[in-house]
Amino acid sequence: MVEPFRFRVNQHGPAGSPVREPFAAAEPKPGWVRLELKAMALNRLDLWTTGGLPGFPLPLPLTPGSDGAGVIEAVGEGTVLPPGLEAGSSAMIAPGLSCGVCPACLRGDDMLCPTYGILGHACDGTAATHVLVPAANLLPIPQNWDFEQAAAFPLVFLTAWEMLVHKAALRPGETVLVWGGGSGVGSAAIQLVKALGGSAIAVVGSEAKAMRCWDLGAEHVLVRDELKALAAKVRELTGKRGVEVVFEHTGATTWNTSLAVCARGGRIVTCGATTGRETTFDLRTLFAKQIQIRGSYMGRREHLWTLLALLKRNPTNPPFRPVIERVFGLAEYPEAQRHLEAGQGFGKVVCRVP
Template identity: 40%
Template sequence: MRALQLFGDRDLRLVDVEPPPPPGPGEVRVRVQAVGLNHIDVWGFRGMAFAKRKLPLAVGAEAAGAVAAIGEGVTHVDIGDRVAMYGALTCGHCKACREGRDNLCESVGGIMGFHIDGFARDFVTMPQRLLVKIPDNVSFEQAACAPIAFGTVQHMLFDNAKLEPGETVLVHAGGSGIGTAAIKMAKAIGATVITTVGDDLKGEKAKALGADHVINYRTERFEGVVRKLTGRKGVDVVFEHVGAETWNGSLLSLKRGGRLVTCGSTSGVSATMNLMQLFQQQYRIFGSFGCTLRNIAESLDKMAAGITPVLDAVLDVGDFRQGLERLESRQVFGKVIVRL
């Protein structure tokens, strides 16, 4: 079968490899149909974590496909079912996994496509518990956005920040895959959305998605605009995933008692902050990583109900590198999908 493997820093090759063995008890073989690209793929492409993994490595951390074979005792899915696949090999036995919180697994085997072989290959074998069925009216390309992009947003906004109708949320990088999803999910419950973008064209597209206010962070200090828009009160929730460049501005954008939820650090992993501001303003800060299987199912249900992903581009597998370079340059609006 084909596999897109990383052999070294920025060295991607589409090669022929042996297919996985037949699925064992409780396992399912899935024919991969679509892979969603994320910044974790860019980090791997650049050479992060080489010391922790064995190369060559099949890339791709987020995907959807169709069940091709099932092992003994599989009852959750059947041959032909369309499924989205969890992006990490979790143990299924620890307390967190038993409670459905796989993103807190105590014995995780690794993130697919980053630590262990990922989804950019014709077939992959997974435990049945890590598969979520796709509703009939959701395409493979859309479903490939559920395990990381939509699932991450669902977990951030509603499990952690507990965004409510009528509240105001600041969504950073509104043109990104998770930014576009956050705008649509927040608007769907009746929240007011302020978003930051890097150029005016992205601003127009963000408004078309439903953003109430758009700030070009290259020409304006977003925290100052946010304070003006909210009558100097600040927002209820900040959806943060940019990192060091926006961290303190994000805190200044919060109302007293506001919530900041963060899942990323694309602009840098370290920041300083005013601790007196933190406790005097009674901010609540949530770190959020990945999502649960329940979040993936919730995301797919939202897609079926009409809250669909924004797709920047749908590429062939041979153009995977081009997709990564689009993400790296930030010249995207929405998700980049690769078809297998």
């Protein structure tokens, strides 16, 4: 039995700077549970929480980590658990936190709640042996999945589903350009596009990553070099039409190429800006091509249940699954952060809890 420990961001610093400390996990309050974590997965958000974001002060000290899976160890007094779960059950965590009673929450748009926050950003997260979460944030683990897969699933699949289904309203037969096909959210998007009847053109940084995108069901894979040549290639692949949907999360560097390759009446959906957050573009392209641009941030918690229902239909050959690049031990969490920041891998970086 390992003494409980967690990682803390005491002050903002570079990737890998969170400090390990022992802690005694509190008893859950009513409506909350304590999970003994078995695995956690990293996201870009772990790096933002660690490094700090200008204009978004965080309640430091803070334990990062938004994704996790484990065993329900303690349940707050009078707490009702979601269907299929009881004390001692294995469960994974939906990372979004909201009030549950405001108009946005009541209509199901929990990510539009004025108090919306993400585990490991708004409150202590999963870079720990134990975590406290609202019972409403628990979900059963899909059949035949281990804790590592369960931990690697919620944030990126929820984000990709919201972008493709609800923001882009992807229709069968449409083509989607997926930037960063080797990232956690990109690898989720490629699989969901296929499951939804669309075809994905994935963009990756290397030949090795290209092979992995084929395996996930991408229709075409482009190894990123010069952006003008890439845009020409996309036009060629789509019969000069361009793609109906651009799945953006890369930001400044790729933004104008996204506009260039978007078909007339197409949609650009973005959830990130890893290469830079400021850009300029020609408004004439926007109106002449009648392009819609939509921002997206996480997604409705309810839709994780939708994804579970889709997985349940075919547990032996699921239509999508998280891609895990590398598994560290939780004690190596700082190293896992540095590895994620280097961005050389394909898929999710996970920490197994001893």
